[in-house]
Amino acid sequence: MTDEDGWIQGQQLLELLAVVSSYPDEESAIRGAAERAAQALEAEVAAVVFGERVAACVGFPRGRVPAVDVVAVTRHELNTLDVPGVGPCATVSARWGGARPGSLVLARRGATFTVQERSLVRGMARLLELTLTMLRALQRSERHAAENAELLKSLQQRQRLVEHLFDIQRAISRRRPLAQILDMITGAAQDLLGDEIVGLWLREPEGDEARLVAHVGLRTEVARRRPVIPLVEAGAAGQAMLTDDVVVLHGYGETSTLIAELTDGRLCASMAAPVHDSGTVTGSLMVGAHRQTRTYTAADVQTLRAFAEHVSLALTDANTVDRMYQAFHDSLTGLASxxxxxxxxxxxxxxxxxxxxxxxxxxxxxxxxxxxxxxxxxxxxxxxxxxxxxxxxxxxxxxxxxxxxxxxxxxxxxxxxxxxxxxxxxxxxxxxxxxxxxxxxxxxxxxxxxxxxxxxxxxxxxxxxxxxxxxxxxxxxxxxxxxxxxxxxxxxxxxxxxxx
Missing domain, CATH: 3.30.70.270 (Reverse transcriptase/Diguanylate cyclase domain)
Known part of the structure; x- marks a missing residue:
């Protein structure tokens, strides 16, 4: 991904945020998101799907949306859609979870979607999910003036999230050092979620162990040794890797004394999301709080997922660059092959x-x-x-x-x-x-x-x-x-x- 590609993707995400945020209700926002996504990717078809239902779709004649085929794309059972007057179109889809899981589907005539375009679609899906979550919260709280201040804070936080993700994408596209990008992500996660602790653990190449590679708020003299810990003793971070899902824990549970040492024995609540390299679970991003009353909302989960996904993008990009270098250079001398x-x-x-x-x-x-x-x-x-x-x-x-x-x-x-x-x-x-x-x-x-x-x-x-x-x-x-x-x-x- 070039620097220009990263800047364009960031602009398209900001434009989508502006469009979707301007609608007063969820239905209008979904329709507007589909239209904007199709426009940004020059796609013939764009659809938003919840379960078995196509909630919004552009590109098919009214009353002739092939809902079964569109839903099949979200399940990866189809990779093309037949569009009247256009013919077979390559597809891409991105799912989100949370209280109301759904998918964003796009179909385009001609070449398949590039890696950068697929990354943009995932970003759009994540942004749509966050926006719909906020819109539902707004609709529920219209009659409660006391909640307006909190909602405003949430909207501001959403804007800050987009800004953080944009900065991270630019760093990835500029091929900044991987360690620097990972430090950016852990710092941004602490800023957005407000927890005292953030740790990024990556799985060791062999064995069921993980190594701490980036952190905020952990005991420095222990963390600088880049400690290794068995997954079964790594608390939420280890469980997120083993289950490939977000994990929330209260207290230490089955964690080892190393976690207690890293956190000075003050960890009260933790949440971790898995990170991937080319689709394989390779680590997890964990946040932790010193407060007994800390609870993690659906919006917190989605925010952590967004940061974990950008860790995945950074890892995949760095390793792809490394593999390309190895393919075209002599492994012993580093000279051209x-x-x-x-x-x-x-x-x-x-x-x-x-x-x-x-x-x-x-x-x-x-x-x-x-x-x-x-x-x-x-x-x-x-x-x-x-x-x-x-x-x-x-x-x-x-x-x-x-x-x-x-x-x-x-x-x-x-x-x-x-x-x-x-x-x-x-x-x-x-x-x-x-x-x-x-x-x-x-x-x-x-x-x-x-x-x-x-x-x-x-x-x-x-x-x-x-x-x-x-x-x-x-x-x-x-x-x-x-x-x-x-x-x-x-x-x-x-x-x-x-x-x-």
């Missing part, structure tokens, strides 16, 4: 052709890697490759790309190179830095490298051609004594073994 390097080389060659620039490709092979790996072990070989990668990157510009192609083979892409001499100067720097002693297995080892250089020429858009030339030049460098560089020349093809 072969696939990413080929993509970048293809892209740069196309740009160079259009802009009449040149691309230089360097193939680099370590001359003594096998000897080090065989005599000192694979750990020493891994250290050698890691140090090589670091020294390689130190000699490159931000626009250059370094990759590990496999084993002890590396490649460097230099963009916008004016002459062969420019590429050769970079290669000389690389040879010098790789020739300096490396601390390997308690020794200072010198490991030279051989480099083959090839420059693109006009009319050479195929990366395979450039890679073949760099490979030929590398072969020539090794043949001429290793620890040196060679620039590709056509006559080298005469001695290259694969050229017949």
């Amino acid at each position: 072969r696939g990413l390097f080929l993509d970048q080389l293809t892209k740069r060659l196309g740009e160079a052709e259009r802009e009449t620039r040149r691309v230089a490709l360097l193939f680099i092979d370590l001359d003594r890697f096998k000897a080090v790996n065989d005599t000192l072990g694979h750990a020493a070989g891994d250290d050698l490759l890691t140090i090589t990668a670091g020294r390689l990157k130190s000699q490159l510009r931000a626009t250059d790309v370094a990759a590990r192609l496999g084993g002890d083979e590396f490649a460097v892409l230099l963009y916008a190179v004016a002459t062969t001499a420019d590429a050769a100067r970079v290669a000389e720097r690389i040879l010098r830095t790789l020739g300096e002693p490396m601390p390997i297995a308690g020794r200072q080892l010198r490991v030279n490298a051989s480099i083959g250089i090839a420059l693109s020429t006009p009319g050479m858009p195929d990366p395979a051609d450039l890679m073949r030339r760099a490979d030929v030049a590398l072969y020539q460098a090794k043949r001429n004594g290793r620890g040196r560089m060679e620039v590709f020349a056509d006559e080298m093809l005469l001695s290259f073994p694969h050229e017949g």
